[in-house]
Amino acid sequence: xxxMSARAFAFAAAATILVTACSTTGTPSGGGTTAGxxxxxxxxxxxxxxxxxxxxxxxxxxxxxxxxxxxxxVTDQEPxxxxxxxxxxxxxxxxxxxxxxxxxxxxxxxxxxxxxDDITKIADKHKDQKIPQDMLTLGKFGGNAxxxxxxxxxxxxxxxxKQALQYLPTGADVNxxxxxxxxxxxxxxxxxxxxxKFGFPLATDGLIHRLIQGYFYPSYTGGLVTTYKSADxxxxxxxxxxxxxxxxxxxxxxxxxxEPLQSGDIWLGIDHVARLIDVLKAKPDDFVAVPAPxxxxxxxxxxxxxxxxxxKTSPNKGGAxxxxxxxxxxxxxxxxxxxNSFFPVVDVKMPSDLNKGLQLExxxxxxxxxxxxxxxxxxxxxxxxxxxxxxxxxxxxxxRIVVKNEAVQTVLNxxxxxxxxxxxxxxxxCWGPDGTSTGACQVK
Amino acid sequence: MRTRTxxxxxxxxxxxxxxxxxxxxxxxxxxxxxLSVMAESGGLTLDNFRRMVADVNFSDxxxxxxxxxxxxxxxxxxxxxxxxxxxxxxxxxxxxxxxxYAIPLAISDLAAGILWLAVFTERGYLNSTLQxxxxxxxxxxxxxxxxxxxxxxxxxxxxxxxxxxxVLVILIAGLxxxxxxxxxxxxLFGANRLRRTVHVVLPLLRPSLQxxxxxxxxxxxxxxxxxxxLAGRNMPVLAGEAYTWYATNxxxxxxxxxxxxxxxxxxxxxxxxxRVLGLREAEVQR
Numbered sequence: 001x002x003x004m005s006a007r008a009f010a011f012a013a014a015a016t017i018l019v020t021a022c023s024t025t026g027t028p029s030g031g032g033t034t035a036g037x038x039x040x041x042x043x044x045x046x047x048x049x050x051x052x053x054x055x056x057x058x059x060x061x062x063x064x065x066x067x068x069x070x071x072x073x074v075t076d077q078e079p080x081x082x083x084x085x086x087x088x089x090x091x092x093x094x095x096x097x098x099x100x101x102x103x104x105x106x107x108x109x110x111x112x113x114x115x116x117d118d119i120t121k122i123a124d125k126h127k128d129q130k131i132p133q134d135m136l137t138l139g140k141f142g143g144n145a146x147x148x149x150x151x152x153x154x155x156x157x158x159x160x161x162k163q164a165l166q167y168l169p170t171g172a173d174v175n176x177x178x179x180x181x182x183x184x185x186x187x188x189x190x191x192x193x194x195x196x197k198f199g200f201p202l203a204t205d206g207l208i209h210r211l212i213q214g215y216f217y218p219s220y221t222g223g224l225v226t227t228y229k230s231a232d233x234x235x236x237x238x239x240x241x242x243x244x245x246x247x248x249x250x251x252x253x254x255x256x257x258x259e260p261l262q263s264g265d266i267w268l269g270i271d272h273v274a275r276l277i278d279v280l281k282a283k284p285d286d287f288v289a290v291p292a293p294x295x296x297x298x299x300x301x302x303x304x305x306x307x308x309x310x311x312k313t314s315p316n317k318g319g320a321x322x323x324x325x326x327x328x329x330x331x332x333x334x335x336x337x338x339x340n341s342f343f344p345v346v347d348v349k350m351p352s353d354l355n356k357g358l359q360l361e362x363x364x365x366x367x368x369x370x371x372x373x374x375x376x377x378x379x380x381x382x383x384x385x386x387x388x389x390x391x392x393x394x395x396x397x398x399x400r401i402v403v404k405n406e407a408v409q410t411v412l413n414x415x416x417x418x419x420x421x422x423x424x425x426x427x428x429x430c431w432g433p434d435g436t437s438t439g440a441c442q443v444k
Numbered sequence: 445m446r447t448r449t450x451x452x453x454x455x456x457x458x459x460x461x462x463x464x465x466x467x468x469x470x471x472x473x474x475x476x477x478x479l480s481v482m483a484e485s486g487g488l489t490l491d492n493f494r495r496m497v498a499d500v501n502f503s504d505x506x507x508x509x510x511x512x513x514x515x516x517x518x519x520x521x522x523x524x525x526x527x528x529x530x531x532x533x534x535x536x537x538x539x540x541x542x543x544x545y546a547i548p549l550a551i552s553d554l555a556a557g558i559l560w561l562a563v564f565t566e567r568g569y570l571n572s573t574l575q576x577x578x579x580x581x582x583x584x585x586x587x588x589x590x591x592x593x594x595x596x597x598x599x600x601x602x603x604x605x606x607x608x609x610x611v612l613v614i615l616i617a618g619l620x621x622x623x624x625x626x627x628x629x630x631x632l633f634g635a636n637r638l639r640r641t642v643h644v645v646l647p648l649l650r651p652s653l654q655x656x657x658x659x660x661x662x663x664x665x666x667x668x669x670x671x672x673x674l675a676g677r678n679m680p681v682l683a684g685e686a687y688t689w690y691a692t693n694x695x696x697x698x699x700x701x702x703x704x705x706x707x708x709x710x711x712x713x714x715x716x717x718x719r720v721l722g723l724r725e726a727e728v729q730r
Contacts, residue, residue: 077691202677204672204676248585250589253565260566388695
């Protein structure tokens with residue numbers, strides 16, 4: 001009998017641990033005041049903040065001062081969240097998701113299905129907060145309706161270990177590097193130390209495709225899709241092959257460069273702000289954060305805009321609006337920066353007591369945006385459900401040319417055909433560095 | 445004369461199993477088959493399979509999946525058999541061994557992959573141990589993209605560590621089913637331990653070995669989390685491609701085509717096992 005109850009207890013304990021560990025949703029936030037006045041509880045679904053610590057920061061710190069209807073913050077991988085939103089949109093009845101926080105490009109997939117309300121009125125209400133106009137325009141997807149309102153932003157830049165600075169090629173300014181100088185730098189480190197210290201985020205969940213789309217291609221060719229197999233593109237790929245010679249051959253296992261940077265496996269690399277912050281916070285005195293390099297066509301960098309949209313099936317639209325108002329408050333935007341390293345979209349005065357690592361990031365972001373030759377590109381726009389295949393075609397190009405050492409022009413021709421088919425299948429118009437097009441964007 | 449209830453009872457008892465299999469296995473399987481031959485615009489097509497075959501990773505994924513299968517399954521069966529015989533010899537403290545062997549069963553495959561990444565990575569436990577022992581001066585890049593043998597060995601070690609216990613549990617159950625009389629009879633005829641194992645234990649263990657082989661092969665076809673963690677983009681496998689095409693590339697049709705290939709391979713392997721290790725009528729009756 002005693003044995004039985006002990007077993008039952010062990011089972012219950014194990015089940016509790018499992019349920020707690022597996023659940024991605026925490027205790028609902030807010031609702032401190034009478035929930036009845038605020039309307040139905042709802043889910044705030046997002047593709048952002050999926051690491052456990054970021055989730056906890058969101059629920060316990062960023063949403064701490066929120067007073068509205070009870071909100072359950074849910075985050076997961078992109079397909080899970082997008083499928084859930086689109087499933088609720090398809091069902092038509094009132095769903096559970098009251099507010100969605102997605103990347104610009106992730107909204108695009110759902111806009112065609114008419115999943116979101118027009119929130120122009122909410123955007124107008126926040127006019128004096130000076131959200132940049134081009135970000136608001138992005139949120140309209142070429143129409144009149146405001147599909148989302150910008151929530152926070154991020155970008156990619158370069159981090160270098162201070163140990164690497166002594167090998168900087170002569171005449172190179174670390175804050176205004178070119179790709180040629182970066183290659184020379186990595187080569188110099190290899191020549192002097194025998195070690196390959198550049199890193200690419202090449203693991204299956206690394207963001208290499210963003211570096212190619214927003215940095216390498218536009219900086220060398222001034223375009224992406226239109227210039228995919230151009231002579232300029234071939235030059236770029238040959239440079240990448242050169243850089244690969246001095247890159248850590250274990251790069252194919254790097255998802256986030258902060259880990260190999262912190263362990264010393266690599267000294268140089270370009271990655272997303274949120275994938276570099278840990279090393280900058282942990283060792284702010286050992287690293288410098290600098291703008292991404294420039295190519296022959298300029299210092300292109302990618303701006304990642306995360307927006308807030310209200311699904312048509314939202315169970316509490318008033319509540320969702322109140323949550324948007326809260327998230328766009330300057331105080332909330334600063335907490336979001338402090339806790340989860342995403343940068344404000346509204347006009348805020350940066351606090352003077354910012355964490356050292358965050359300060360490094362903030363400075364690098366500003367330096368990059370204010371470089372003389374800086375040019376900004378958005379994440380790919382309008383790809384919708386084709387986004388994954390487009391990214392694959394781009395990453396496959398890198399793997400074939402750089403890692404597998406296949407012939408540059410052959411690969412470019414073959415991969416360009418795949419990209420053209422993707423553009424045609426989805427009737428996807430040109431965006432960003434490629435300019436505009438009336439029909440599907442064409443590889444020249 | 446049987447009553448009505450008696451006649452229907454077996455079917456009633458089978459009903460939950462049938463419902464379970466239909467809901468969770470048969471229906472999704474049919475859906476996957478349909479998805480793999482459906483065009484995005486609707487209508488039947490073989491384009492998804494063409495696209496799968498033309499993909500840069502397809503031939504590598506085939507090769508890697510079969511290679512891992514050939515390396516991992518026999519290794520695990522032999523290891524598990526040795527461990528099972530060891531435990532079944534009931535030496536002092538054999539229970540503790542069983543518990544230690546079974547620990548990896550409780551760890552998810554991705555967690556196991558990450559654990560072994562911490563061992564094999566550039567500044568991992570293996571390199572730091574070797575370095576402090578003075579065996580190497582510089583860290584060895586076991587998982588470098590051009591070190592195929594290194595990556596493959598790391599995956600085989602990690603997978604063997606993770607899933608051998610599964611085979612072990614099945615074999616121990618099989619060993620315990622063998623009646624003691626057989627061993628007594630063997631002893632009576634003067635068989636030593638080796639002959640007893642070869643002539644009595646192994647033949648009687650065949651049904652368990654068959655189940656273990658089938659289950660382990662199915663899992664080997666599904667392996668990808670450990671591979672992803674240790675090899676990143678370097679080592680595409682069929683199941684991993686199915687996942688990537690669904691989750692990352694967002695094309696469920698090509699993903700389903702890969703799933704159908706995995707299903708076909710699994711079916712072929714199982715039929716082969718049933719044929720080769722097939723139980724004769726007499727053995728079943730016994």
